[in-house]
Amino acid sequence: MTALTIRTIETPSLGDRSYVVHDGEMAFVIDPQRDIDRVLAQLDADGVRLTHVFETHIHNDYVTGGLALARNTGAAYLVNGADEVSFDRTPVADDDVFSIGARMRLRAIATPGHTYTHLSYALTDAGSDAEPPVAAFTGGSLLYGATGRPDLLGEDHTGHLARHQHASVRKLAVLLPDPTSIYPTHGFGSFCSTTQSEATESTIGREWRINPALTQDAETYVRELLDGLGAWPAYYVQMSPANAAGPPEPDLSTPARADAYELRRRIESGEWIVDLRNRTAFAAGHAPGSFSFGLDGGFATYLGWLIPWGTPVTLLGETADDVGQAQRELVRIGIDRPAAHATGGPEGWSVGAPASFPVATFADLAQVRHHRPVVVLDVRREEEYTAARIETAVNIPIHDLPSRIGEIPDGEIWVHCASGYRASIAASLVDAAGRTPVLIDDAFEHAIEVGLHLAGTET
Structure with a gap:
């Protein structure tokens, strides 16, 4: 049988x-x-x-x-x-x-x-x-x-x-x-x-x-x-x-297309413009005021966690397939219809020049702290921060950051998490708020290897 x-x-x-x-x-x-x-x-x-x-x-x-x-x-x-x-x-x-x-x-x-x-x-x-x-x-x-x-x-x-x-x-x-x-x-x-x-x-x-x-x-x-x-x-x-x-079957048809001027209008009205590209591409150039939620990480989980529920979302992807993948992930958490979408790259999404910010490693952070003071923003969860952290780092978990950006001290903000994905989201939020971020796109275990002083229960 x-x-x-x-x-x-x-x-x-x-x-x-x-x-x-x-x-x-x-x-x-x-x-x-x-x-x-x-x-x-x-x-x-x-x-x-x-x-x-x-x-x-x-x-x-x-x-x-x-x-x-x-x-x-x-x-x-x-x-x-x-x-x-x-x-x-x-x-x-x-x-x-x-x-x-x-x-x-x-x-x-x-x-x-x-x-x-x-x-x-x-x-x-x-x-x-x-x-x-x-x-x-x-x-x-x-x-x-x-x-x-x-x-x-x-x-x-x-x-x-x-x-x-x-x-x-x-x-x-x-x-x-x-x-x-x-x-x-x-x-x-x-x-x-x-x-x-x-x-x-x-x-x-x-x-x-x-x-x-x-x-x-x-x-x-x-x-x-x-x-x-x-x-x-x-x-x-x-x-x-x-x-x-009793949720109905979702509508996965392509949303309306938006040009750069409509994207700017939506940002200025408080809507969320979400860039689906990977974090290094976003850092190199993006529509000012847009947010980085790459498809290569926990896209739907973190977008659903951070966005004020009910806020209209516009999706920016390199291809139509990227936008379709994002739609599929979003309907799984009840975000059913994007307000609009655009494909291509930041030159076509920006009125004026695209925005950008630097990408660095923990080794770069160790070097720069010898020359000038910077703010280190740790966006990992509280239990991660408690276990091991860079001494003097400010901990604001990524899910609290939208409401707590005003608590970040003045200065250049070097943002890190455990691997780079959450840090990229945080850096984009900081950037959209008019602050100056540096994205640490690096594994946290490298921090101790380059001589950064750590504290915590596991150090």
């Missing part, structure tokens, strides 16, 4: 995975992303018919494509019956079993912790209760070497959800045999995960050995988990309401 097929559709920019599972004829999908054309293409390539779309939970880090996919294909849309939603769905409860095709049986397992109504799903082949599950789709509950974070519903719920999470992971580990493969939705760079893992696959047996929820008692797990939680993207608060409302 041929094994069931499990296809993974990755969204690395958000750290999430969706799954298409089939027996060669019938298929179901777990936690589809907003851009459902990827799922439809996979179904078409495999020549299978979609009958069920399942959500493990009402997501807090992206806008789901579940309802749109179900409507597009005529599949049933299955969401926890306890979730308050504004659309018709097939309600799911703990221990419900769904038969899909001749061989696939999917059992819902209540696993609160990431949310109160979170469900995991255990997949059994051949439909016999005596058959052990072959896979478990664990959403934001049991991740690879970690668990989903419990603080996205607010401070009042965090402690309760953390304890639920510990109990839920243990419930899964007891119910499912050690060889069961696990397929989480979050945890591949997502801020929904409590920690990050390099693993690309895992089993229940492996998690018994490495997962804190299984190796620690409840009190230790909860204490260490809560102590380690950092900031999460501000746009997350928009995701759950959008998902409960």
Whole structure:
């Protein structure tokens, strides 16, 4: 008998995975992303018919494509019956079993912790209760070497959800045999995960050995988990309401084109003009007042985190494909229609000469500090700064910078992060505010190699 097929559709920019599972004829999908054309293409390539779309939970880090996919294909849309939603769905409860095709049986397992109504799903082949599950789709509950974070519903719920999470992971580990493969939705760079893992696959047996929820008692797990939680993207608060409302299929058609004068007008009216090129290209020349959010990093995560929600966005890309890629990433977080776009380069985007600023390394910083005073702006998260930092550096985490630029001391501002991506965003914000930035495009570990004096718990 041929094994069931499990296809993974990755969204690395958000750290999430969706799954298409089939027996060669019938298929179901777990936690589809907003851009459902990827799922439809996979179904078409495999020549299978979609009958069920399942959500493990009402997501807090992206806008789901579940309802749109179900409507597009005529599949049933299955969401926890306890979730308050504004659309018709097939309600799911703990221990419900769904038969899909001749061989696939999917059992819902209540696993609160990431949310109160979170469900995991255990997949059994051949439909016999005596058959052990072959896979478990664990959403934001049991991740690879970690668990989903419990603080996205607010401070009042965090402690309760953390304890639920510990109990839920243990419930899964007891119910499912050690060889069961696990397929989480979050945890591949997502801020929904409590920690990050390099693993690309895992089993229940492996998690018994490495997962804190299984190796620690409840009190230790909860204490260490809560102590380690950092900031999460501000746009997350928009995701759950959008998902409960039932998001439609996105419009990925090309937005209107803007010339340099329209771009200038939009900047002057407070709109965001977002340059999608890499950070060195932006530093060398850009439309004055535009912001650097390169497609080569966490584009959607950081743009969604920093932008005042609802502000119109215009996209600047070297090519139409770059603009299309950015649109696709933005609809996943609920930024549905750019106000306009432009392609080409900064000479065509600027009324007058393009703006620019220098790019440097930590070695350059070490040299220049021998000759003149400069401001060192560290835009890493507070926990990164606490662990190791350049002495005298000013720490304003990137997600706080738009509202705190006025706190930066006078002088030339040398901006750094851990690798350069966040620093480029920060340098563009500083530049647009009329200050003088220097982008340190370098790995932070090089700072100690060139003799910069560091402080912190790891130095």
